[in-house]
Amino acid sequence: MINDFSQRLIVQEVAPRDGLQIEPQWVETADKIALIDQLSLAGFSRIEAGSFVSPKAIPALRDGDEVFRGIQRQPGVIYVALIPNLKGAERAIAAGADELNLVMSASQTHNLANMRMRCEQSLAAFGDVVSLARGTTLSLNASIATTFGCPFEGKISEDRVMQIVDAYQELGVDGISLADTTGMANPRQVYQLVQRVLSQVPASRLTLHFHNTRGLGLSNVLAAYEAGARRFDASLGGLGGCPFAPGASGNICTEDLVNLCEEMGIATGIDLPHLLAMSRRLPTLLGHEMPGQVAKAGRNCDLHPAPDDVMNLL
Ligand code: COA
Ligand code: ZN
16 A cells, blocks of 8 residues: 655646547637646646647647647746657647657557557657757657557567667657556556566656546556656546547546545645636537546535535434
8 A cells, every 4th residue: 555645746737639639529729728828827847738740640639830839838837749750859849849758659550550650660760859859958758658558459568668668768768658548557567567667767757647448547546656656647637548549538537636646645736626627618618528527526625515404403
């Protein structure tokens, strides 16, 4: 059981990228900018604000350039852009991203479905991105999608993940993310793998990215936290999913994660009432209900008046 709550848990908000990339309804550029600007006031130190991928692959985020140029940057917030290749890196740098998130899957099949490339081609492209970033202030994070299982290939071995961690370290990236793209991870698996990765990568450079596809998202967060992980991706309202993974569904929900941390006494620095107010506006923006639960139930401390007949008995 977790016995050290003293260490802050860092939440990277990914709704503007992972959240919006799968939304069928077009979200206006101004609305994306407003969403990011509001998130910037919630206390996050990191926001993944968009991606620079083929507009044919992800039409919902084709306006990444305008979005990055339009946001009001808050000091202390790192604005991250997901990229698949050198072209994406060049676009993201031109638009002013602070950090690039390079993504490749552990599974060859998912990488072909998602990136139309074999893993070796992705790694070669990342080498070019590292050269491009050398000598700039840009930081680089590299993600391993389908770390905990692939919807096409099934189980992914720990050794395969460690090979990619080594390859990323050799490239010289600043951070590594382990992504459970379609919610196939379980807490025991997470605990073991995170312990192993932390023997190679300091906790300050490791991020865990969970989806709640099978209801295990927050359990996996706790298992990873217990193993020593301190950085987690989460998405407002529980939005999100990869359009190139069958059955994909939302990320772990940011306000549910922050609520969990508050209840357990783990600091996040995030303003939960602000997030809840934002999350409650998402159905109007996107035209459907959100999977997140605390926005519907309220916080534990949001009490209700006792029924009249019970009041009479008090
Ligand atoms: N940004 C914008 N356009 C890009 C691009 C980028 N980063 N990379 C390639 N393109 C364009 C090319 O210029 C070319 O345009 P054209 O048809 O007008 O000439 C077209 O896309 C095809 O280029 P190609 O290199 O052959 O790409 P592809 O069709 O093999 O697709 C990717 C490869 C990586 C670009 C594409 O699969 C992709 O963007 N995947 C990302 C998917 C994603 O974001 N998933 C969720 C997040 S993990
Ligand atoms: Zn994801």
